[in-house]
Amino acid sequence: MKPVRFYGSRLFRHLPVVDDNMVLQGMVTDRDLRSARPSTILDEDERQRILDRVSMAPVKDIMSEKFYCLDEESTIDDALQFFTIHRIGALPVVNAQDQVIGIFSLNDMMAAYRCLFGLGEKGSMLVSIKDTGELGLLSTLVRALDDKNIRCTRLIRSPGREGRVPPAIYLRVNTFNLSSVHQVIEDAGFTLLPPDRINREVL
Incomplete structure (x- = not known):
């Protein structure tokens, strides 16, 4: 499963899932990946079988279909409210057609406020x-x-x-x-x- 390799090599914690038209379908987070991994209390053979099965599963099987997003007109205050209330670390940014055009993270917000103040x-x-x-x-x-x-x-x-x-x-x-x-x-x-x-x- 590509997201597993991507997370491991790039240290990203939030990835949007899109269809062929770049329309947002869901989000895959490090929490989703941890939930999909086998328990450490299983024996090694069983853990490997589950890992092999998970690695071949489509992203839609583990993605979060309940998600929040920002549009092009959203403000950094809007993002702050989402981060505070829902305790999330990044938000996809979509256009009027719900196509993903970016990701806005806590680091982006901190950089914006640093500049603002x-x-x-x-x-x-x-x-x-x-x-x-x-x-x-x-x-x-x-x-x-x-x-x-x-x-x-x-x-x-x-x-x-x-x-x-x-x-x-x-x-x-x-x-x-x-x-x-x-x-x-x-x-x-x-x-x-x-x-x-x-x-x-x-x-």
């Missing part, structure tokens, strides 16, 4: 600030940074978690002198939150 950019630093809820707070913050020619690339306002984590403002700045950025923010009347505050919010 500026992780790994040269000189990129994340700063956490206490959110008092005052009107015009974000405008005041951005203006204070602009006045000092500090480039702010991302700005996020988080409501926090009731009883656990207070509201906060996260901003990502391009700088190699983070202490000077902190000083500008404090001089503008803001309260910096410690680094562990960011970790608690993420977790």
Whole structure:
């Protein structure tokens, strides 16, 4: 069975099954393959007989016919919801004719969010600030940074978690002198939150 050899040589964990027109029929995952393999408690001859039989079986005999997929207009937030709710690691992407045009994996999503939030950019630093809820707070913050020619690339306002984590403002700045950025923010009347505050919010 080709998927067995393919998984073994390429380390892929999710493979779409398509018909002659590339229309999605199902998915074969590493879990499907493990389920098809014989139990380790069987004697060697019996295990080999089952392995031989499985290796000749068509993919449709072991594929999952219940699956989820994304279309061309789906967002990375859509993918995140699928990954979180259904605990899956990859989703086939189909066009309007249900033809497979790609696979979107957890790694793809992480790479997309890294780009979206500026992780790994040269000189990129994340700063956490206490959110008092005052009107015009974000405008005041951005203006204070602009006045000092500090480039702010991302700005996020988080409501926090009731009883656990207070509201906060996260901003990502391009700088190699983070202490000077902190000083500008404090001089503008803001309260910096410690680094562990960011970790608690993420977790």
